Amino acid sequence: MSEYIIKNGHVFDPVQGIKGDKKDIAVKDGKIVESVGSGAKVIDASGKTVMAGALEIHAHVAGPKVNAGRWYRPEDKHFDSHKKPGITRIEGGKSIPTVFKTGYEYARMGFTFAMEAAMPPLYARHVHEEIHDTPIIDEAALPVFGNNWFILEYLKNQEIENTAAYIAWVLRQTKGYGVKVVNPGGTEAWAWGLNCLTIHDPVPYFEITPAEIVTGLMAANEYLGLPHSMHIHQNDLGNPGNYKTTIDTLKLAEGVKPKNNFGREQVMHSTHIQFHSYKGTNWGDFESGAKEVMEYVNRQKNLTIDTGNVTLDETTTMTADGPFEHHLHGLNHLKWINVDVELETAAGVVPFIYDPDNAVFASQWAVGLEIPLYAKDPMRCFITTDHPNAGPFTRYPRVYAWLMSQKYRNERLNTFKKADKVIGATNLSGLDREITLYELAQMTRAGPARALGLMKDYGGLKPGMNADIAIYNINPDKFPSDGLAIEKAFANVACLFKDGKICVQEGKIADMGHKKTFWVDAKVKENKQVAHDIKEKFLRYYSINENNYSVPESYAPHQHIISVDATQ
Amino acid sequence: MEKKITLNMITCRTIQQGVGMEAGKTSQKYFDACTIIHMHADDMKKLGVWKNTNVKVTSSVGSVIVKAVETREDLVPGLAHIPMGPWANRIVPAYTYSTGEPCFKGFPVDVEVAANAPIMSSIDVLKDACGLLRK
């Protein structure tokens, strides 16, 4: 493999605490190294910003509901499905890009890793087929557990060890990465057309509450010592007044200690918290609850969050929160997909238009920006659009620009049709913080890498780490004052290294890289009870045989297995 | 008794057609399963055919010889059924109403007795239509 030396760039690396100093980065054999020989290819990065490759901590980019959203929306890509010159395939889709476009677009923005946020275990093979076809970026997927019958039954009796053994089994069968929870209990209730809106609503039949599910799964996650923490989409998403339930859920982490060998410090990752930070009692008196939620998050060190920024686009919402999608469909009457998955979960899909002329949507936009602006520790607050729910991930450059330029976001805020109402209902107009390039590197690189348990290789530019490097056409000494210029710079990297290979050059895809699929192999003590329960459930309740459940290796030919041992 | 009756035609799968298809498109099983027209007993009486008599079925796009049988799966008078296959498709109108789906179900056909007309094989019925049949 070639050697490179990236010279004279302004380096932003939270791992080493480098804040824009000019520093050369050497690359050899896919890794960052102290130095390279004189024959190394020189990349001139003078006047440019150099960061590690970015990590996506929560996006819906592969799997059954993503694909349903793709193919049932031909109108999302009509006249917008083109092949660019060069080695790329046809790229289609605005709100949900095809797998090819997904890989290319992440790479063009400087990303090298993406986490698929919700994998129904029964559909794991499908998720991996899509991951396999997504070029360049490394990926992993989080299986969903919050409404799984095994989990509900074990946790009803607080059987943490059995829960952990079952989780370990699922991770191995599905090539999964960690523990995702979506609307705990509520999605199982949805199988009967019901929901759990607070963390104390009992789950029909199973006699357990969302709070017990969350507490139990956190315990099981730490019992196994997984690289990532329990990752939760909370109850009561998207409703006015839900910030109380949000804080109630976050409080469940109090006193829980992280136990892992990956440097991860949180025990709960609460995702797209924008959707969970609403005050008021209805859409008329709806207000931002971002301040209250972030005050709690700032205090509680064992929590991480991501934002879920509304981008004010026409998009496609999709979540394993089945009852929420039904509710949303009732509001906008657009085409509704629902899939209930036996014993495990559900999912819904509804197109959505965040019309900036609507005061509620504009306020959601403001709430999303308030969250990172209130965040005291950028290492625990990550920027997402909950792609494609609050907007497509391809809008990250615009979100960054809104966060980095008060002028730019105020232009947007003050020109809303219902600006007065939005300003009155939110706190954004009073926030003058502008996120710096260093903070951005924390929120999009070092922070998510640590939260995902990947900080050994990802999120920084320290020798020994992966040579995943994004070079942007941004001169920090002359930081653009124009929001559009910021957007433009983040949309197309000057250069992207992935594993030491140049994959993107001036926004053009140059190489498909060597994409890897990550999964976690957790070793647990032999557990006869769980083995018996699995056999029993497949025999009696699943519609497929146990032997046809697991995802064979051929689906992840370039797998990267992270092993944990919970037998000690 | 009438020389010719008009019926509403539907073409559907049957389990025999499925078995025949998997046995091979040139198998006797496939031939036996698909070269039939299911008719209501009243319609057969009206046309004056006995069970297992060959009839000529004609639609707006062509005709095919098949054997009239009484069905196990009851039809109402006026409705007729030929199992899916090249024989049925010899008379299915290809018009799709711009949906991609031709008129497999619900098109008018004339049925007349053709007791001595032979039924062609699966390949021949297609080749004949395409002008590829060498006599």
Added chain:
Amino acid sequence: MNTVTLTVKNAPELFLECENVNTDAFAGKKADQIAKLGAFQGKEITTLGDYFTITGEAGATAADTKIVINGDCTKMKYIGAKMTAGEVVVNSACDMYTGSWMKGGKLVVNGDVHSFCGLAMAGGEFTINGNAGNYLGAAYRGDWRGMSGGVLRVKGNAGSDVATFMTGGEMIIEGNVDIHLGTHMEGGKIILKGNANRRVGGQLVKGEIYVFGSINVMMPGYKPVRDVELEVDGTKAKFTEYLGDLGERHPKRKGETVYGHLYMKQ
């Protein structure tokens, strides 16, 4: 207004995609520049000049441009599609997507058009002096936004699925229509002078359908409410008013439920 005249000199062997035959693409161009615009048959990339003799020159803008097309256009798609202004006259039958996504201007086809014409039309005037195919003025697949504005007039008959998901504008069909007229309609006005073959206004939410002829099978979700005298497209007559598809959701406005309306000439 400047006029560009296109005369077919070579008929396409397959179907020709004429997405560049509209006033917006021609605006500001001379005949030789127009001749260099792309035309497509599958993967073969050719130019308009390969199929048409082109005379005259376009105006500076679409609004200043008139296009007249002579010769057989039966196998040409997308003529006048997406045009925003100006005028196009086709003295032939045309294929699919004629006048689709049209936003303004005037398009006249002196012949028949195939399916998917006037798709999601948003403005302008589109007149078909022949028959129209299926999905006239409907939405593109998957979209809930069909014809939303403008006036679309067919002198002859139209096919099936006419005005599906129509949300606005006016459509007049002087002949008959085939199955499914105004399905999922949520606004706008359809005037049918001839007869309809079943399923008129199925799943209709809002909007108005006027039928001068007959509907052979009425949808079960329609309820006659009263007789009214109306002037429709220049004709004064007595109509029976029906309330829209009662099986469908109907939005409320100021506390009142909004229904679709079907008027049958008595």
Added chain:
Amino acid sequence: MPKDVTDVICPFCGTLCDDLIVTVSDDNKTILGVKNACAIGAEKFNHQRLPGRVTRPRMRQADGTFKEVSYDEAIDWTAKMLVKSRKTLMYGWASTSCQAMSIGHEIAEKVGGIVDNCATVCHGSSLIAIEDVGVPSCTLGEVKNRADRVIFWGCNPAHAHPRHMSRYSIFPRGFFTVKGHKGRKIYCVDCRYTDTAKCADEFIQVQQGYDYELLNAFRTAARGEALPDTVGGVPKEKIIEIVEDLKQARFGIIFFGMGLTHSMGRNHNIDIAINLTRDMNDFTKFAIMAMRGHWNVTGSGQVLGWQYGFPYAVDLSRRDQARHQTGETTSVDLLNRSEVEACFYIATDPGAHFPVDAMISSSRKPTVTIDPHIQCTTEISDLHIPVAMVGVETGGCAYRMDNVPIETRKVVEPPEGMLTDEQLLTRINHRVDELLAKGGA
């Protein structure tokens, strides 16, 4: 010693049963027996060892007879046809693996093909309807574990999906459905009294082609509005009685088939059935599912979905864009209008299943058919390339009618020297690359 292969997936219909036991000979060459399969599935496995199977490509001669050619010659001929043709129909895919499809799409993107699958004459109408109004659905296990009202509308699983009723929809006992059939009320709506209707508690005979009106009446009744005396031949009292019963369901499901997709109005029949399902979710929990036919037609839609964003009829003929319009880029329309210059069929038999006028048009174009066996289309093609049977002689991913992916199993070796779809397509792809690098055919 013969041995049993267990957990075998049946590559016949969209039910994708995964509990077959296949007995194979010691040398892994011959299937000796099949357990648990329906009559059709068993026949498929048994067909593997029928005498007279073609094992090498065959080229049609001027006199109409076929001559054996090598795979190399066949691959070269196919690649040249694809590279030369300005617009090629590439139809089929429903009986091959997702991995093979992926390679096929790569070829299509290079040569300007229109990729269409068997949904085009099957559940294409359903896909249009889902594009228009979505679909509230579930996996088959949910039906088994929860459903207490099951409606078969215009479908006949007794004939087309023989084990569906016993595995998922009528008879099985599940977690919340311990009484099996006794705890479920089964409705069948059809224009004829099918064998499925005979298993139902209630049969509603609808006049052929009046499903839309009847479904509309169900919705109108559910909203408590007045109805005409009869709709589609069904008295209004019956309609009201059924709707009231459905509202009492804890979990209801509608299964529908070709009775809706093939009849007058096509996609609209499904559209309104989906909307009825949606309405019923205001009262209780309701789902709806298409009874997908071919075992992996769903998979083709999925792969096209993640690669291009459309479920079928994907027009890549311009090579720099993907488009989709049923009625234009669908196989039967392309053939009816003679919009394509060549035909490439894989894992399908349009000769048996397309209306004759479409096949007359097809027979006048250069045609390659890739299929394990002699069938109708192979006999009017210029070239027939036989391949191993997917799901029998080679594995690969398939998607069940509820979109659940299952890896099919290889149970026996294909005949000596025969290529799989994946191997063949990989070689065609390679040959296409060579030709394009040289500047064409």
